[in-house]
Amino acid sequence: MDLHELYPELVLEEVKNPQNRGKLSNADVSASEGVASCGDTATVYVQVKSGKIQQMAWEAEGCAISRAGLSLLSVAVENQPIKKVEKWTIREMLSLLHLKQISPGREQCLMLGLRALQRALTQLSISK
Amino acid sequence: MHNPSKVKADFPLFSQPENSNLVYLDNAATTQKPQVVIDAIANYYKKSNANVHRGVHRLSDESTKAWLDARQTIADFFGAKSSELIITRNTTEAINGVAYGWGDYQLKTGDVILSTQMEHHANLVPWQELCRRTGAELKIIPVLPDGRLDSDWYQAHLTKKVKLVALQQVSNALGTLHPVNWYIDLAQTIGARVLIDAAQSAPHLPINFSKMRADFLVFSGHKMLGPMGIGGLFVRDEIIKSGEMHPWLFGGGMIAQVSEVSAEYHSDPTERFTAGTPDVASAVGLAAACTYLLNLNMRIVLEHDQSLVMYALGKLTENKKITLLGATTAAFVDTTPVYELKGQFPQLQIDRVGSVSFLYKGVHPHDVAQILDSEGVAVRSGHHCCMPLHTKFAWPGSIRASFSVYSTKQDVDRLVLALEKVATVFG
Numbered sequence: 001m002d003l004h005e006l007y008p009e010l011v012l013e014e015v016k017n018p019q020n021r022g023k024l025s026n027a028d029v030s031a032s033e034g035v036a037s038c039g040d041t042a043t044v045y046v047q048v049k050s051g052k053i054q055q056m057a058w059e060a061e062g063c064a065i066s067r068a069g070l071s072l073l074s075v076a077v078e079n080q081p082i083k084k085v086e087k088w089t090i091r092e093m094l095s096l097l098h099l100k101q102i103s104p105g106r107e108q109c110l111m112l113g114l115r116a117l118q119r120a121l122t123q124l125s126i127s128k
Numbered sequence: 129m130h131n132p133s134k135v136k137a138d139f140p141l142f143s144q145p146e147n148s149n150l151v152y153l154d155n156a157a158t159t160q161k162p163q164v165v166i167d168a169i170a171n172y173y174k175k176s177n178a179n180v181h182r183g184v185h186r187l188s189d190e191s192t193k194a195w196l197d198a199r200q201t202i203a204d205f206f207g208a209k210s211s212e213l214i215i216t217r218n219t220t221e222a223i224n225g226v227a228y229g230w231g232d233y234q235l236k237t238g239d240v241i242l243s244t245q246m247e248h249h250a251n252l253v254p255w256q257e258l259c260r261r262t263g264a265e266l267k268i269i270p271v272l273p274d275g276r277l278d279s280d281w282y283q284a285h286l287t288k289k290v291k292l293v294a295l296q297q298v299s300n301a302l303g304t305l306h307p308v309n310w311y312i313d314l315a316q317t318i319g320a321r322v323l324i325d326a327a328q329s330a331p332h333l334p335i336n337f338s339k340m341r342a343d344f345l346v347f348s349g350h351k352m353l354g355p356m357g358i359g360g361l362f363v364r365d366e367i368i369k370s371g372e373m374h375p376w377l378f379g380g381g382m383i384a385q386v387s388e389v390s391a392e393y394h395s396d397p398t399e400r401f402t403a404g405t406p407d408v409a410s411a412v413g414l415a416a417a418c419t420y421l422l423n424l425n426m427r428i429v430l431e432h433d434q435s436l437v438m439y440a441l442g443k444l445t446e447n448k449k450i451t452l453l454g455a456t457t458a459a460f461v462d463t464t465p466v467y468e469l470k471g472q473f474p475q476l477q478i479d480r481v482g483s484v485s486f487l488y489k490g491v492h493p494h495d496v497a498q499i500l501d502s503e504g505v506a507v508r509s510g511h512h513c514c515m516p517l518h519t520k521f522a523w524p525g526s527i528r529a530s531f532s533v534y535s536t537k538q539d540v541d542r543l544v545l546a547l548e549k550v551a552t553v554f555g
Contacts, residue, residue, distance in 0.1 A: 002502070003499060003502040006498060007495075007553060012553070012554070015554070037510060038493075038494060038510035038511060038525055039510065039511040039518060039524070039525055040494075040524070041514055048550075050479075051466075061524050062492065062524075062533060063492035063493075063494035063495045064491075064492060064494075064495045064554070065494070065495075087153070106494070106498070109494060
């Protein structure tokens with residue numbers, strides 16, 4: 001695979017200057033997710049109001065793809081309805097990272113953040 | 129003199145046009161297959177395929193002979209008797225077999241199993257489960273920062289309660305070659321059984337099961353030039369004969385007599401531990417791989433491996449962004465158990481076999497592996513099924529380059545060159 005296709009400028013920029021990285025002290029819910037095959041982990045913190053995500057923050061031990069994914073995801077979900085984000089799939093993640101495709105071996109890296117976020121949102125709906 | 133480039137020509141994968149640029153350094157995960165192995169499998173299906181034992185026709189006899197001959201060849205490779213060999217799908221299944229067929233019958237509350245902090249999950253999780261079933265306790269021999277085991281801890285914790293020691297011969301994550309005979313000798317003084325995981329050693333060095341005195345030895349065919357889906361478990365004759373080890377898979381083939389509500393099992397261990405139709409083609413393929421390796425001569429294979437390990441360690445040290453993991457210098461000190469390895473394997477330059485692993489400063493192992501792949505270099509990144517080891521040293525994962533009989537110093541040079549590209553992407 002062409003390297004530029006996997007690591008477009010956008011991805012490399014997010015790795016250097018990650019957005020919303022860290023804990024969120026007033027989070028309504030948080031959840032962790034891991035990639036079994038490599039041991040990467042991510043925790044997301046989410047603040048919600050009136051059915052919308054107000055803010056998302058994250059911490060992760062992972063590769064460039066998973067960290068860029070978390071960073072861009074955290075920006076993209078601001079003010080988005082929970083119901084909408086719950087339905088996001090790999091399509092949205094590819095688009096967020098400006099990727100045309102991803103190899104089977106890296107799919108889990110790409111999806112780490114969204115899986116953690118959706119887990120958090122599920123916990124929120126159960127606890128209500 | 130071993131000529132890896134000439135050996136490489138025996139492996140058709142490397143001559144495919146799409147692989148012309150490939151540097152394959154993921155051999156600890158699985159090796160490529162020589163033409164003789166591919167031919168052996170194809171010829172079996174073309175000429176001799178029939179179910180074993182259950183027919184009296186010519187083809188069934190041929191197939192049965194192919195199966196028994198293959199078993200003998202595999203056993204010979206490991207210096208064992210054919211009657212001691214139980215064919216499994218792989219190392220993982222072999223270890224589970226010992227847990228179910230031996231552990232469930234022999235262990236009870238208060239007993240102890242010793243394993244190590246650097247085992248592959250295959251030699252750890254089955255023991256966790258066995259302890260859950262039997263009430264036995266799993267204790268873990270710690271790994272030291274140099275990638276060797278804490279032999280003092282082992283000696284201190286080898287009490288009468290220990291019933292099983294489950295230990296790798298070579299680490300799949302760090303390449304460490306352990307002085308297993310020293311561990312076996314000590315375990316036997318207290319009557320504990322010992323299982324040796326030879327998945328990563330069998331491809332690189334001569335093994336003699338009868339001399340080793342291990343009670344169980346397990347391996348995978350696909351890591352030693354054979355096909356996927358076949359591996360094995362050697363169990364010392366007396367453990368099978370005394371009934372200490374029981375079959376753990378039941379059904380056709382393994383029985384002597386069956387009534388509606390009970391069954392007697394076959395007296396021949398070869399049969400008793402082979403429930404259902406065996407994978408004859410893979411056994412034939414694995415036997416061809418064993419013969420191929422024996423023709424190369426395992427002592428020369430080890431010598432070749434050592435030249436690559438030392439060369440790679442030396443070259444990788446030159447890149448200041450790289451931190452090598454595990455043993456980087458030999459330590460055959462005569463006051464340590466490692467010393468005995470030198471007498472056993474005079475070809476050794478270091479107690480490390482098959483692979484080198486490392487971290488790249490500031491870049492995640494997956495990203496390093498991806499960049500290497502873009503340069504045609506295939507390595508493995510991640511925790512290599514050794515999460516406790518990675519957790520202990522807080523490694524996010526590691527990058528492993530592993531060798532086989534066809535690996536060359538030029539392959540290592542290509543790896544070293546490709547690593548320079550990492551800085552240009554994540555500089």
